[in-house]
Amino acid sequence: MSLFSVIKRDIHFIRSALRLLARIKDIEPSSLNLLCDDFEKVVDHYGPRPAMQFEGKVLTYAELDALSNRFAHWAQGQGLVRGDCVALLMPNRAEYVAVWIGLSKVGVETALINNNLTGPALAHCLSISGAHQIIADAETIDAFEAIQADLPRSTKAWVLEGAKGDRHDLTQALKSCSPLRPDRASTRKGLTAGETMLYIYTSGTTGLPKAAKVTHARTQTYMRGFAGATDVNAKDRVYITLPLYHATGGFGAMGAALMNGATVVLRRRFSLTQFWNDVVEERCTVFVYIGELCRYLINQEPVEGERKHHLRLALGNGLRGDVWEKMNQRFAIPEVLEFYGSTEGNVSMFNWDGKIGAIGRAPAYLKSSVNFKLVRFDVETEQPIRDARGRCIECAPGEVGECIGLIGNKARTGFSGYADRAATEKKILTGAFKTGDRWFRTGDLMRRDKEDFYYFVDRIGETFRWKSENVSTAEVSQQLTGCDGVQEAIVYGVSVEGFDGRAGMASLVVGPEFDLVTFASHVEAQLPAFARPLFIRLTTEVETTGTFKYRKLDLVEQGFDPAKITQPLFFKKPGEGYVPISPELYDQINAGTFRI
Helix, strand or coil: CCHHHHHHHHHHHHHHHHHHHHHHCCCCCCCCCCHHHHHHHHHHHHCCCEEEEECCEEEEHHHHHHHHHHHHHHHHHCCCCCCCEEEECCCCCCHHHHHHHHHHCCCCEEEECCCCCCHHHHHHHHHHHCCCEEEEECCCHHHHHHHHHHCCCCCEEEEECCCCCCCEEHHHHHHCCCCCCCCHHHHCCCCCCCCEEEEEECCCCCCCCCEEEEEHHHHHHHHHHHHHHHCCCCCCEEEECCCCCCHHHHHHHHHHHHCCCCEEEECCCCCCCCHHHHHHHCCCCEEEEEHHHHHHHHHCCCCHHHHCCCCCEEEEECCCHHHHHHHHHHHCCCEEEEEECCCCCCCCEEECCCCCCCCEECCHHHHHHCCEEEEEEECCCCEECECCCCCECECCCCCCEEEEEECCCCCCCCCCCECCHHHHHHCEEECCCCCCCEEEEEEEEEEECCCCEEEEEEECCCCEEECCEEECHHHHHHHHCCCCCEEEEEEEEECCCCCCCCEEEEEEEECCCCCHHHHHHHHHHHCCHHHCCCEEEEECCCCECCCCCECCHHHHHHCCCCCCCCCCEEEEECCCEEEECCHHHHHHHHCCCCCC
């Protein structure tokens, strides 16, 4: 890269960073200014402009504020007081944001529940929130009532547009609530930005979700930060199809729009067939993604609208380099802004440079200003490696390590933890570089290059060890999807009797052009021997979470046992390539018949 290009790149980076910092610099946990105060200032400026468009209905900023005020007065009418919690169990809809903004105006916390949950997982999330009032709608009330007997008898559900029989009608109740703002002096007196405002649940691929505490200051940092990072303005129309219970769509994209007077074009859920129609017809200029959403878009056959759009920016995280390149070529979106962050974590970065595959950059001249480091990591113990003095070892360029963030007192460096105290302690690393220091463990393995770009490698627990080598599921997956006919690749490790570690296995979503012999040749050419999948299963679709994360737990448990799997299943038999796994071959593999 020429000196001129480097200077130009750094000027753009610095301008973007300063724009973000200007929006969040006065956020302090001790401040009496809250996110709802920020929102009211925006409303006072942009009142008659459209704030939210959903299924043919448009709410202006003034109307969205009035609706949030009704929720605030409803909460007071129910006797809810500062520190109480209401659980919000709804899909995306226009009222969603108004609920938690309104409750925050009277100091009431909101637990944002994944509306796809049912049964024990739903009961767990509702129980740990401590909420005795539930807000649902016609789509979710049945799931609640199915587990209501497992909750305290005092738990009460209110239904928007779906109340019947003895269900509590929230739509009717709101009509008697005032649209005027609650008196700030009496309802929020002494309430600081450092207090809990929301509970957002981790949507991991295994285990029950954890409820992350999100403070008013943390929410402000999210929403104001993205408002600055994206440079969205009041003329923009931001298309959101991601679930609003998740931070990327519910706070990142929502903040970029609502803190800048822009319009949110909200859809109930992501629709592959409707995506480009919506974007074109609604003249959207920004959309928010999770990486797998973009993969779905490039895997579908070309559609008319995909190059007739008015998009200027795609914002999101988890975008793989191979998908990014194809998206650039096919859709011609002027700018892609990839970022890194987590709901509860204190590490964040933006890739303002547009470096394909990178999650962000932290230039050397800013090293003293960032709070994160990469440290060497032991895949087998799943702990950072320490030296003879008991200190962590910072990674050199090119080395893979866990990203950790120094916990500080500022809103952007703090860590509020989870509702579960034990879960909170597991995420804190102490004495990493000096006695008494405390670092947040992101659980993410990364590497940085010599230009200080950072790259996501894998989640801890996803990387496995085989033949004395570390195998990154994310990196293998990226190579596999480069093969013709492979639309998606879910890579994981499975146990094989008589062998240490875990052997590689891949569940592949394939198209009609997929050829097993071609795939085997691709694997041989692109991957070292230890990283080549020993087993593969073919499928037409995979189960994901509401935020498009793969659910690997069942895949790992089923392993390569043909008695548990009805889909085509293959073993990379020495000297023969991939062959179907019969019950007899399965027994031979576990008996150690083959040298693998």
